[in-house]
Amino acid sequence: MKIPRNHPELVNRLAADLPPVSQLGTPAMRALVWMVLPAALATWAVAGHLRADFAARLQAPAFLLELGLLAAGAWLSAWLAFRAAVPDRRVSGRALCVAVGVVAAATVILLLQPGRPPPMAGDSAARGLGCLEKTVALAGVPWLLVVLTLRRGGSVTPAASGALAGAAAFLLANVAMRLVCPNDAPAHVVTWHLLPVVAASMLSAALGAAWFGRWALSGRSSRSPRSL
Amino acid sequence: MDEQDSDERALRRRRWMRQVQRGDEQAYRALLDDIGPSLAAFLRSRTDGRDLEDVYQEALLALHRVRHTYDTRRPFEPWLFAIARFVAVSYFRRQTRMRREIVGEVAPDVAVGDDGPGALQVSEALHGLSRTEREAIRLLQVEGLSFEQAAAQMGTTPGAAKVRGHRAYKALRRLLGA
Numbered sequence: 291m292k293i294p295r296n297h298p299e300l301v302n303r304l305a306a307d308l309p310p311v312s313q314l315g316t317p318a319m320r321a322l323v324w325m326v327l328p329a330a331l332a333t334w335a336v337a338g339h340l341r342a343d344f345a346a347r348l349q350a351p352a353f354l355l356e357l358g359l360l361a362a363g364a365w366l367s368a369w370l371a372f373r374a375a376v377p378d379r380r381v382s383g384r385a386l387c388v389a390v391g392v393v394a395a396a397t398v399i400l401l402l403q404p405g406r407p408p409p410m411a412g413d414s415a416a417r418g419l420g421c422l423e424k425t426v427a428l429a430g431v432p433w434l435l436v437v438l439t440l441r442r443g444g445s446v447t448p449a450a451s452g453a454l455a456g457a458a459a460f461l462l463a464n465v466a467m468r469l470v471c472p473n474d475a476p477a478h479v480v481t482w483h484l485l486p487v488v489a490a491s492m493l494s495a496a497l498g499a500a501w502f503g504r505w506a507l508s509g510r511s512s513r514s515p516r517s518l
Numbered sequence: 519m520d521e522q523d524s525d526e527r528a529l530r531r532r533r534w535m536r537q538v539q540r541g542d543e544q545a546y547r548a549l550l551d552d553i554g555p556s557l558a559a560f561l562r563s564r565t566d567g568r569d570l571e572d573v574y575q576e577a578l579l580a581l582h583r584v585r586h587t588y589d590t591r592r593p594f595e596p597w598l599f600a601i602a603r604f605v606a607v608s609y610f611r612r613q614t615r616m617r618r619e620i621v622g623e624v625a626p627d628v629a630v631g632d633d634g635p636g637a638l639q640v641s642e643a644l645h646g647l648s649r650t651e652r653e654a655i656r657l658l659q660v661e662g663l664s665f666e667q668a669a670a671q672m673g674t675t676p677g678a679a680k681v682r683g684h685r686a687y688k689a690l691r692r693l694l695g696a
Contacts (some may be wrong), residue, residue: 294574301550304582311586376587377600443585446604459646497521 305482317372328432341472360394371454375443418482427433433459445502452498456490531594564606577605616660643693651686
């Protein structure tokens, strides 16, 4: 089998620029590490703004389960995003189904929670927009962190990486929002807390498609070695 | 016997990659020489033969850039060919865009579509350029980089990048009869 004529020149140039590199950690560990700082920041951000019935809600196992499932959904999404950023580790359909199933289970628990308070009075759209703003604000730092972490990878499925990054950040923000927003009405939570996860994932997929492949693999990276 | 050879080769490549991540130049040379033929064959089956050197260069650059993403406990070949496949597809998409965009700039009277006669004409003309001229057009016209940015990528000065760009446009116009 023939090798291209530029092979010797390429080998010489690449071998001359070979600093040691540290191997990426496992996607699971990276997802866990990723969650620590945003979780700490979110705790700090919501500490003074907890819902009035916070203590009472913590007594409800269904509420705790819902929070746990949302957090698990965030971790799973981040794990899949980091997996998708390693060339030989694609996102399997089964893993994606598990992540979607976890978030769906959280939604079902929300819908089925017995004895929830009645929907809040007042302008629901204005309240909803307020929640949307807070969700976006809370998701900003986690999203930025996951994107910066993904930048170290080499995604061959950039759109999937982007979508999962958006889902991870917004699901984490959802956990914090459930601690802050006193409105448990399913219509409110689904419309103003959970639907933004879908929208953010789509937007983040578009950004991921434009950025991730460009950064690492396509030869157009700002940190790429000189053209040979 | 073949299976044993194949297993040994796989183990050898994993060992080389471990050393490469530690910065071992000799191991890197050995690895690149070893994978060169199969990588070239893989890319040749997915690209126009005349583009092989360019795609091969991009594939090796990508491998170099993301070498830290290889997990040395896993097989090497799926990682390598996942990168190669992505690079080949990206290259093909970029070439298509490049043909479309440069015609608007250099020879607007040449009708061009993705597969039409105009596209073929441009494709032929691009292959009539030297590799450095093609690269100048790609960076300046398609990527839209400034002379400074393009110069950094080409490993030259902004002045030289400007000259290279003008020469490339001129050569392309001549080849297109524009």
